[in-house]
Amino acid sequence: MTDGARSATRSGRAQDLAGFTVGVTADRRRDELAALLQRRGARVVVAPALRIVPLADDTQLREATRACVDRPPDVLVATTGIGMRGWLEAAHGWGLADPLRSALADAYVVARGPKARAALRTAGLPGRWSPASETCEEVVEHLRRRGVAGQVVAVQVHGERQPECTRALEAAGATVIEVPVYRWAPPTDPAPLYRLVDLVAGRLVDAVTFTAAPAVEALLRAAGDRVDAVLDAFRADVLAAAVGAVTAEPLRRHGVPVRTPERARLGALVQTVVDELPRRAITCKAAGHLLTLRGHAAVIDGELRPLAPGPMAVLRELARHPGRVLSRTALLRALPRGADEHAVEMAVARLRAGLRAPRLVQTVVKRGYRLRVD
Numbered sequence: 001m002t003d004g005a006r007s008a009t010r011s012g013r014a015q016d017l018a019g020f021t022v023g024v025t026a027d028r029r030r031d032e033l034a035a036l037l038q039r040r041g042a043r044v045v046v047a048p049a050l051r052i053v054p055l056a057d058d059t060q061l062r063e064a065t066r067a068c069v070d071r072p073p074d075v076l077v078a079t080t081g082i083g084m085r086g087w088l089e090a091a092h093g094w095g096l097a098d099p100l101r102s103a104l105a106d107a108y109v110v111a112r113g114p115k116a117r118a119a120l121r122t123a124g125l126p127g128r129w130s131p132a133s134e135t136c137e138e139v140v141e142h143l144r145r146r147g148v149a150g151q152v153v154a155v156q157v158h159g160e161r162q163p164e165c166t167r168a169l170e171a172a173g174a175t176v177i178e179v180p181v182y183r184w185a186p187p188t189d190p191a192p193l194y195r196l197v198d199l200v201a202g203r204l205v206d207a208v209t210f211t212a213a214p215a216v217e218a219l220l221r222a223a224g225d226r227v228d229a230v231l232d233a234f235r236a237d238v239l240a241a242a243v244g245a246v247t248a249e250p251l252r253r254h255g256v257p258v259r260t261p262e263r264a265r266l267g268a269l270v271q272t273v274v275d276e277l278p279r280r281a282i283t284c285k286a287a288g289h290l291l292t293l294r295g296h297a298a299v300i301d302g303e304l305r306p307l308a309p310g311p312m313a314v315l316r317e318l319a320r321h322p323g324r325v326l327s328r329t330a331l332l333r334a335l336p337r338g339a340d341e342h343a344v345e346m347a348v349a350r351l352r353a354g355l356r357a358p359r360l361v362q363t364v365v366k367r368g369y370r371l372r373v374d
Helices: 003-014 030-039 059-070 081-093 097-104 114-122 136-146 163-171 191-201 213-236 245-252 266-280 309-320 328-334 341-355
Strands: 021-024 043-046 075-078 108-111 152-158 175-181 207-210 239-242 282-286 289-294 297-300 303-306 361-364 368-371
Touching (some): 059 081, 075 136, 081 114, 081 175, 108 136, 152 163, 191 213, 207 266, 213 245, 239 266, 282 309, 309 328, 328 368
Parallel strands (some): 075 152
Antiparallel strands (some): 282 289
């Protein structure tokens, strides 16, 4: 490939998400995810739904570590790679690393996924079994079939507890030690999350990315009495993109279609958004131009022209019915916050100025406006 071809490829990739707005709910890797999306041209709204409790301050983790040292587990369930690494690093800081490794050395080790398996291998604790689905439910079923009555099972938990899995193991006769690595807590500043809720409910964001199931639940809690509006937006106009099936499950329970990559990686999550959002763009020919609507911008003959929410809403409604005259009342309903018919006239004026293509939107006297298709 020539240098010119490589440059053109990079330029094209950089514009994949141009004109789209994407929300990021991650905390720990929010900057990395935001940068990946911005490199592809997206406008990014960073709104961590949760924050991680620092390990050094986590007394619950320290108590669980001592419990494992005092009563070595028969079974160890590792749910995440970062969780296992964080646990061992914290144990090292407390002077418990060697006693913990000794306590875990003879355990039957279950790794929920490839990252957990890699972390265990690095720590000298090779996994004996992994579920195909990477779900805790399959892990529990496997252990129940294998038999855990009278055994101690240590479950490394990442984020929020999963009481249903703990109860199922206890019902099978096990004593469960939950090891709460990287516990979630509300964000220090909740304002960005509430702002993202507003954007989703108003359909002013094109996609929201999720990297943990607790973040989904936190966003829905933050929505409060607007949760139905948020879910309706996800079901229709706003893409919900999750890093994996476990993360997607809380939304799928509400009937929300969720896009997930084949591999649970940030780069793959970004590629999923890149693959999906441009497919949702509206494209038509109008007044001799090729017009594409992408989130908060119009692309006219290949040139990106960002628009404010009001003008964009009017253009989107007109483009859904090219050539058809829409009344001011009909266009008023499309405006993000509603107003009077004067607001429609102002939005149309701003739309014409932003498009810089005066023939695209035609005024039909005493009837309304239409997107000119002739």
